[in-house]
Amino acid sequence: MSKFKSYNINQLDKIPQLMLLDHRQMEDIRIVSEIYPFKTNNYVLENLINWTNVPDDPIFRLNFPHKEMLTELHYDQLKWGMRNMDEVSYRNLIHDIRLSLNPHPAGQVDHNTPYFLGEKLEGMQHKYRNTILFFPSHSQTCHAYCTFCFRWPQFVNEPGFKMQAKEIDPLVAYLRANPYISDVLLTGGDPMVMSPRILANYLLPLLEVKSLKVIRIGTKSLSYWPHKFVTDPEKDELLQLLGKVSAAGKHLAIMAHFNHYVEFETAVAQEAIFNLRKIGAEIRTQAPLLRNINNKVRIWSTMWERQVQLGCVPYYMFLPRDTGAQHYFAESLETALHIYRGAVQLTGGLCRTARGPVMSMTTGKVELLDIEDDVYQLRFLQHRNSALAFKTFRARGRNEQPKWFDDLACHDERYREFFADQDDYDRNEVQYGNISLQL
Numbered sequence: 001m002s003k004f005k006s007y008n009i010n011q012l013d014k015i016p017q018l019m020l021l022d023h024r025q026m027e028d029i030r031i032v033s034e035i036y037p038f039k040t041n042n043y044v045l046e047n048l049i050n051w052t053n054v055p056d057d058p059i060f061r062l063n064f065p066h067k068e069m070l071t072e073l074h075y076d077q078l079k080w081g082m083r084n085m086d087e088v089s090y091r092n093l094i095h096d097i098r099l100s101l102n103p104h105p106a107g108q109v110d111h112n113t114p115y116f117l118g119e120k121l122e123g124m125q126h127k128y129r130n131t132i133l134f135f136p137s138h139s140q141t142c143h144a145y146c147t148f149c150f151r152w153p154q155f156v157n158e159p160g161f162k163m164q165a166k167e168i169d170p171l172v173a174y175l176r177a178n179p180y181i182s183d184v185l186l187t188g189g190d191p192m193v194m195s196p197r198i199l200a201n202y203l204l205p206l207l208e209v210k211s212l213k214v215i216r217i218g219t220k221s222l223s224y225w226p227h228k229f230v231t232d233p234e235k236d237e238l239l240q241l242l243g244k245v246s247a248a249g250k251h252l253a254i255m256a257h258f259n260h261y262v263e264f265e266t267a268v269a270q271e272a273i274f275n276l277r278k279i280g281a282e283i284r285t286q287a288p289l290l291r292n293i294n295n296k297v298r299i300w301s302t303m304w305e306r307q308v309q310l311g312c313v314p315y316y317m318f319l320p321r322d323t324g325a326q327h328y329f330a331e332s333l334e335t336a337l338h339i340y341r342g343a344v345q346l347t348g349g350l351c352r353t354a355r356g357p358v359m360s361m362t363t364g365k366v367e368l369l370d371i372e373d374d375v376y377q378l379r380f381l382q383h384r385n386s387a388l389a390f391k392t393f394r395a396r397g398r399n400e401q402p403k404w405f406d407d408l409a410c411h412d413e414r415y416r417e418f419f420a421d422q423d424d425y426d427r428n429e430v431q432y433g434n435i436s437l438q439l
């Protein structure tokens, strides 16, 4: 039986595999970790990283910070500050750099927080009509951290950066008052870091809400700690708890985050998938397309084929969000479309449930459908205004190599409404059922 052991930046010297790195590489990890959180664990170190291929190994790049994630200016400022600044000035420098990195993309803190009976429901987001996100306070960490993570502010100790909810009761009351909400997504961090006893406090009250049809749990535990469902001492209790969701007549969707096929090639990861499917969970897979980690047609086609073989349903190919080290991880929209199409064309029909390339942003989730003569054909899969979902529209690039929606401009006036920003929605408060959402 494997025992979970995690390492943070202060325990870097205790990671035996890092003896392979030189002094400069170790210094880079230390400097970049001043801005972005770092955490790894014994399973990732021993099973997922091919140490003969470091630093280019995809899981090493996924888990260990590297110099290029910072701009040269920020890197130099930190390196100098670390040696020459007093503690307070150095902490202020770190804070300022973090603020400059758009820590809350897609308005995730300022917008979409629902109100109920005059109270703001902290730690929840209700952006799309049918689905509400809930951030349990006990799950604001992960078994290891990803370098590209758009939720990185959840893991750094900065006042006002974190979204979290301690109580499930306000959510239950909100769901009862708004029976058209069919889906709850428990997210974080990673809800699967919670013990079954704590998870039960969040999960079981939801099973009593008749109108709720789907409970989704966003997790990377199948990749970073699959022992959770196979050999951990509480795994039976956990699987029994999760089994209660299907027994209550609801759909349990595990929104599994896999960045590379090596993550589900271990026997324990495959057994974890098997055990979850046995208790009635459907596993849907999603990941962003990342430079230096998975930006190859073959990686995606292999990933989707193996996922389908293991009984998972490919769901999304995202593009890295406009936060943190997006400049390092993002491919151009053109390359992303090429990789998505190439991978889809290599696979059978059951892999083609994967939607992509998709940008998740303030007003909705937008899918890139085609590029022809520098005209970008797009559609929103989800939109804050559901009347705009699934209608195609066109854009043109603002620069040579657009990488994100902000790099696109409205093609002509017919499509103006697709380019409305969140401020427009703030002015025209959206009504969901009988609850007025104050975005």
Ligand code: SF4
Binding pocket: 141, 142, 144, 145, 146, 149, 150, 151, 152, 188, 189, 190, 219, 220, 257
């Ligand atoms: S597992 Fe998910 S939430 Fe956690 S660090 Fe990775 S991307 Fe972020």
